[in-house]
Amino acid sequence: MSRAAAAQQNCSVKIPVSDYDLGATLNSGQAFRWTPDGSGWAGVIGSRWVRLEHFRSRELLHVSGAGIIRAQTNVRQETWHWLEHYLQTGTDLQRILGTFPDDEPLRAATQACRGLRLLRQEPWECLASFILSSTKQIVQIRQVVDQLCRRFGNPLDVPVGAPAAWAFPSAERIASLAEADLRGCKMGFRAPYLLATARRVASGETDLPAIPGLPLQEARARLMDLPGVGRKIADCVLLFGLGFHAAFPVDVWVLKALRQLYFPKRRPGPGRLRQFADSHFGPFAGYAQQYLFHYMRTRHSLVSFAP
DNA sequence: AACCAGGACACAA
């Protein structure tokens, strides 16, 4: 094999998957940096530009979401562990679904959103993005995050002809900015929150990488101690960035879903519903939450989540 | 054109 061919080969990989709906997963409000690219998706993971596309395999047509995910980068990769980690392709989804309670709403949601997964995102990007998420629509969160990256993130090498891409700005970089710089990204009242939290993370006063080693309650408390981080955003970061699959973020959509699907008569408050969720959905409650969220969001508006 | 969005926070009662 020629050297060029080897390099070419190391710029792309095929990961076998089953029950993996790439479009729904990348576009279900857990990550905000993926854009449709032909019949696939382009985005950034860490400091790498990545293009992803799902191909279903012919001999496995009877298995929904079976096939391979083809990933391309523009730089040769020694390993692809970082990608498998991000996409959580090693996760046995059926085993997780098997832990769900056998109730009608969850059956409907898991059936409607077959192949929906949880990603494992970089903690700082996840934390910062969700600080920017409060009372904003997902499309708007994407716009603000995009502004932030293209103004203050390091520019990345991309393939010829591809749109420019930037890394997500580090906590240190954001900590060095002024509030006005951040407000320039249209994040409004969230600017001082992001700035203060970036400074706490950059200074080491809050050790993000250490949080996954803590018990859930303590991990959540550490996050909620940060400016702009309440219960909901803490749970999002625990679930999408730190691997706490029992975390159950309750936003307006999940609130609606729980009330409508589980308590159509009464009208329990958020506290009561969190209590219900914690005791009802089991060790992978966060997955159940994501199914309910996506189910609710796609059922009413017939938004296409395919590129 | 109102209404609302993957909320947090200070302050009330």
Added chain:
DNA sequence: TTGTGTCATGGT
């Protein structure tokens, strides 16, 4: 503990 006003911005 639960309830209100406020904070910015722009999509639907």
